[in-house]
Amino acid sequence: MSVIIGLILASTTIWLAVETKGLLIGESTNSEVSQGIKVKNVLVKCMFIEAESRTINKMGATLPNEKTS
Numbered sequence: 001m002s003v004i005i006g007l008i009l010a011s012t013t014i015w016l017a018v019e020t021k022g023l024l025i026g027e028s029t030n031s032e033v034s035q036g037i038k039v040k041n042v043l044v045k046c047m048f049i050e051a052e053s054r055t056i057n058k059m060g061a062t063l064p065n066e067k068t069s
Contacts, residue, residue: 029037
């Protein structure tokens with residue numbers, strides 16, 4: 001009986017090692033996932049810039065490239 005338990009534990013250990021190897025050394029993503037991440041990063045940056053611009057405008061300040069009339 002203890003041999004069976006040992007085999008179950010050994011096989012579980014091997015399975016976990018194989019499954020987590022990619023996490024330890026890093027797995028690459030496919031190009032579709034990478035492109036999606038890049039697009040989301042650009043959108044977040046644009047949203048941040050827009051919010052920052054609104055804050056500056058509420059304070060009554062002008063940006064360096066804006067002309068005052």
